[in-house]
Amino acid sequence: xxxxxxxxxxxxxxxxxxxxxxxxxxxxxxxxxxxxxxxxxxxxxxxxxxxxxxxxxxxxxxxxxxxxxxxxxxxxxxxxxxxxxxxxxxxxxxxxxxxxxxxxxxxxxxxxxxxxxxxxxxxxxxxxxxxxxxxxxxxxxxxxxxxxxxxxxxxxxxxxxxxxxxxxxxxxxxxxxxxxxxxxxxxxxxxxxxxxxxxxxxxxxxxxxxxxxxxxxxxxxxxxxxxxxxxxxxxxxxxxxxxxxxxxxxxxxxxxxxxxxxxxxxxxxxxxxx
Amino acid sequence: xxxxxxxxxxxxxxxxxxxxxxxxxxxxxxxxxxxxxxxxxxxxxxxxxxxxxxxxxxxxxxxxxxxxxxxxxxxxxxxxxxxxxxxxxxxxxxxxxxxxxxxxxxxxxxxxxxxxxxxxxxxxxxxxxxxxxxxxxxxxxxxxxxxxxxxxxxxxxxxxxxxxxxxxxxxxxxxxxxxxxxxxxxxxxxxxxxxxxxxxxxxxxxxxxxxxxxxxxxxxxxxxxxxxxxxxxxxxxxxxxxxxxxxxxx
Numbered sequence: 001x002x003x004x005x006x007x008x009x010x011x012x013x014x015x016x017x018x019x020x021x022x023x024x025x026x027x028x029x030x031x032x033x034x035x036x037x038x039x040x041x042x043x044x045x046x047x048x049x050x051x052x053x054x055x056x057x058x059x060x061x062x063x064x065x066x067x068x069x070x071x072x073x074x075x076x077x078x079x080x081x082x083x084x085x086x087x088x089x090x091x092x093x094x095x096x097x098x099x100x101x102x103x104x105x106x107x108x109x110x111x112x113x114x115x116x117x118x119x120x121x122x123x124x125x126x127x128x129x130x131x132x133x134x135x136x137x138x139x140x141x142x143x144x145x146x147x148x149x150x151x152x153x154x155x156x157x158x159x160x161x162x163x164x165x166x167x168x169x170x171x172x173x174x175x176x177x178x179x180x181x182x183x184x185x186x187x188x189x190x191x192x193x194x195x196x197x198x199x200x201x202x203x204x205x206x207x208x209x210x211x212x213x214x215x216x217x218x219x220x221x222x223x224x225x226x227x228x229x230x231x232x233x234x235x236x237x238x239x240x241x242x243x244x245x246x247x248x249x250x251x252x253x254x255x256x257x258x259x260x261x262x263x264x265x266x267x268x269x270x271x272x273x274x
Numbered sequence: 275x276x277x278x279x280x281x282x283x284x285x286x287x288x289x290x291x292x293x294x295x296x297x298x299x300x301x302x303x304x305x306x307x308x309x310x311x312x313x314x315x316x317x318x319x320x321x322x323x324x325x326x327x328x329x330x331x332x333x334x335x336x337x338x339x340x341x342x343x344x345x346x347x348x349x350x351x352x353x354x355x356x357x358x359x360x361x362x363x364x365x366x367x368x369x370x371x372x373x374x375x376x377x378x379x380x381x382x383x384x385x386x387x388x389x390x391x392x393x394x395x396x397x398x399x400x401x402x403x404x405x406x407x408x409x410x411x412x413x414x415x416x417x418x419x420x421x422x423x424x425x426x427x428x429x430x431x432x433x434x435x436x437x438x439x440x441x442x443x444x445x446x447x448x449x450x451x452x453x454x455x456x457x458x459x460x461x462x463x464x465x466x467x468x469x470x471x472x473x474x475x476x477x478x479x480x481x482x483x484x485x486x487x488x489x490x491x492x493x494x495x496x497x498x499x500x501x502x503x504x505x506x507x508x509x510x511x512x513x514x515x516x517x518x519x520x521x522x523x524x
Contacts, residue, residue: 036377150396157387160377163368164439167341168391169361170278215378215423 007240012127017236019129019137020250023190024202024228026141029148029221030186031207033179037159040208041091042079042180043200045098046187049075051105051196054121055112064121065136068191072184075101080177124195124247126236133192140189144182155179156217194247202228205254209261227257278361278394286363287354292447292478293317293340297348300332300339309335309344310502317480319353319446322473324489325482327499333482334369336499337449340480341366352447362391365445367436369452375425381435382420385411388442403442410438415464430461437465441472448472450481466492 007013034043050068057067075097082093120128129137148155154175158165162172183203190199210224235250242249293315300310310332317323325333338344341364342357350357352364365388389403411420414434419427427435433453440448454462469479469492481493489496498505 153387153390153393153398154395156379156383157390160374160379161368161372161387163343163372164366164387165278166343167361167364167366168278168443169342169358170390211378215425216380217378220378 003241004237007237012129013236013240015129015131015134016126016246017233019134020126020193020232020236020246021229022134022137022141023186023193024206024232024250025225026144027186027190027199027202028206028210028224028228030144030182031203031205032210032217032221032224033155033159034183034203035207035211037179039090039183040200040204041094042076043183043187043203045079045094046072046075046180046184047191047196047199048098049101049105050188050191051121052101052108055105055108059108059112065188068121068188069185071101072188073181076180076184077177080173080180121191121196123245124191124193124198126193126246126250127239129192137189137192140185144186144189147178147182151175151178194251198247198251201251201254205251205258206231209254209258212261212265227261228254231257278391284355284360286446290351290354291316292319292321292353293480294349294351294354295336295340297336297339297346297350299348300335300344300346302335302344308502310339310346313504315497315504317478319478320473320476322469322479322492322494323481324493324496325480325499326484326486326489326496328484330501331484331499332502333484333499334451335502337366337451337480337482340364340447341449362443363446365440365443365448367440367448367450367453370429370432370455373424373436375432378423380421380423381416381427381431382407382411384424384435385438385442388439391443406444407438407442410441411435414438414468415460428458430457433457434461434464437468441468445477447478447480450479452482452484454483454485 008017031043034040050072053067053069053071053074054064055067056062056071057064078097079090079093082088082097083090154165154170158170158172158175165172165175186203187199190202193199194202206224206228207220209227210220213223214220231250231253235248235253236246238244238249238253239246294317295313295315297310297313299308299312301308313336325336327333335344339346340350340352340357342361343366352359355363357364385407386399386403389399389407392403393399408417408420411417414437416431416434416438419431424432424435437450437453440450453465457465469481472479483489
């Protein structure tokens, strides 16, 4: 029992665990829509495109969170706008914007001749989460979960039958923009926990694992949240006891759970086929 | 911008036909060619009309234009009002492939989405909405499968579920796109009975089909489409014709 409680003697571990749980669970619930709408690539893109926003904010002395959020929202709207008429496919629009924005971020970083200040943005620094960061994370997660709950029926309907939504006057594009904005908000919120490179894993992996374990939406969200919470806790403890990067440990635990879910699904399917 | 949220319930214009179409053209966004040209029809309240034509003739395009899914030049009136004046008056039953059947919801939830047009933003379905849907699910012989995920239903059951959803909307005009294609005999019988009931209740049906064998028995009239235009009936089908906007026979 002592090994469970020992890490929690430290304030930075308590704060880090709370931050990881909040971000992990919220990303998992939001991620169910990302997976079901086949938008997995977009989470990755939004996370990467936060980089130029952070650099610009740093250069002008603005709040880094606001800079990242502005870049994320701009990218989300840009992707939606470029692909709105299906002239350019959404995955193509994502591919173009994501690489261009990330390259811009790197270019700006290289012109500053310093990579050191932004390593926590690239790879996350969960143990460096302050009380103020935690409050901001909690507020953002609460906002995202509240919006998801309030607009659940619209998000659900436009995900599987956008034509029916359109016939009744509900614009699937409007809902999609809203979802992209929520994604941008969540990705930026998750940067401190997992960094630019790994945040999208929190959106995709627990939800993808849950999708293999159930075919009911509310249950899928609950399972994804549970898997994310387990991954956050296990990853953070692994980082404490084995001195490894916490963000990477959390994401790898997510991947391990995904592997287990895939194995269970494959065995169950093979059994059902017999 | 947010018509879904306005919960508009505008009364129909007294004495107006269920549908008045004066379409000059309909095209798909980004397409260079017109998908439909010069469609002028007036469909009286309570009529059951078949839209007949081979694949690509423009049947689905016409239904989508009436449902407000495609841009068009011309005029469309539903119960005397423009499209979108009152969304709940038009229900659209899409072709099978236009829905993500793997989405993790059950049949009951699918049917319940037919009630959303009466709810709008932020309102959740009430007990009355659930009761309406449960009654329709039972009427269409789907009570045993109400809890099944929608991909676990047969093609015929999926089609009946979509009809139940269209009925849940309590629309006056139903646009059905190939509802009886590749369905089993049970589904065909249940859907035919329901369509008879709808006519008894004064509902108007516009049904796309490429099956001409049962036209005279199942419909009051038929409109024949070919390459995006209304054409005279081929093969001498003994069908009552609708009048066009200028009074001539179709």
